[in-house]
Amino acid sequence: MAWPEQTGTHSWCVRYRRGGGTESIPGFPSEDAARDYISDMATDRRRGTWIDPADSNTTLATWIQRWFPSLDLDLDPRTLEHYRSYLRCHILPRFGDVALGAITALDVTSWVKCNVDAGYSPDTVAGWVKLLSMVLTDAVDQRLIPTNPVRQRRRRGRRSRRITPEKIWAAPEQVLRIANQAAALGGRIAWLLTITAAWTGCRWANSPDCTATTSTSTPATSLSTPNTARCTNATAHAGSAHRKPPHPPGRSRCHRS
Known part of the structure; x- marks a missing residue:
């Protein structure tokens, strides 16, 4: 049961029973407004959709x-x-x-x-x-x-694009300089692994599986033909169904640090 109650000259509230006491809903400018709310409250209660304001005040x-x-x-x-x-x-x-x-x-x-x-x-x-x-x-x-x-919550407007770090591709001459520096520390194997990874796209984890099949007089010519090195990993093997896509022209696979 609910009823209107005047609380000031131009203010009314709605009182209703809850448990063993009563609760009030203030903020109505007139008795008619309070009675309209009581009518809506009764309808919502019959429909099972009424939300008790006292419950909404729970922190x-x-x-x-x-x-x-x-x-x-x-x-x-x-x-x-x-x-x-x-x-x-x-x-x-x-x-x-x-x-x-x-x-x-x-x-x-x-x-x-x-x-x-x-x-x-x-x-x-x-x-x-x-x-x-x-x-x-x-x-x-x-x-x-x-x-x-x-x-x-709704997203309003277009989301700003997040700037991602640019991937830097080393040019062939830069790869050779990197390989020469690696050779100074690790010898010919380090040179070969660097060049192979750059030109074939083999991951570093797969590079140790690469073995030379032919020997030529200079490192440059040994890498100039496709039959001079064989990577046993399936992703880099000739004829594999999972070969990596070609690299951009004039660029190698290595990223400059």
């Missing part, structure tokens, strides 16, 4: 005290520890004292941006948001709030 910290013990018992202990850490260090300091019904999508978006600007990885912050969404989704299921504000 996030209070709700988490009920929510956390209800998590599945078969969750990995490390997962639970991550959840505790996220809640203790990041979520509760910002939203712990906020009522569930007062958390908005704008609040969550601002919190995310603040943490990313502070230097946290976007993927790390996304993990916190995912946990917060879990908490609020269960609050919706318990009829504490009507909707989950995290799910109401």
Whole structure:
């Protein structure tokens, strides 16, 4: 049962019974506005969609005290520890004292941006948001709030492109200089491995599998024909179905450090 009650010259509230006492919903400018709300409240109650404002005033910290013990018992202990850490260090300091019904999508978006600007990885912050969404989704299921504000977040405008480091390709003459420097430290094998990796695309892990099949008078001519070196790895073997695509003209596979 609910009824209107005047609280000031131009203000009214709606009172209703809850448990052994009464609760009030203030903020109505007239008796008619209060009665309209009572009518809507009765309709929502019949439909089973009414959310008690007193429940929406539950703080996030209070709700988490009920929510956390209800998590599945078969969750990995490390997962639970991550959840505790996220809640203790990041979520509760910002939203712990906020009522569930007062958390908005704008609040969550601002919190995310603040943490990313502070230097946290976007993927790390996304993990916190995912946990917060879990908490609020269960609050919706318990009829504490009507909707989950995290799910109401929308991206506005185009996302800026993240600048990725440019890959630097060494020119053939630069590869030769690198190989000569490697030879000064590791001998002819180091020279051969550097050249082979640069010209064939073999990964360093596969380079030791490369063996010379013919011998010529100079290193340059020994690498000038396709039959002078054989890489036993399938990705670099002639005729393999997984051969690597050709490199850009005039460029080698090596990256300059």
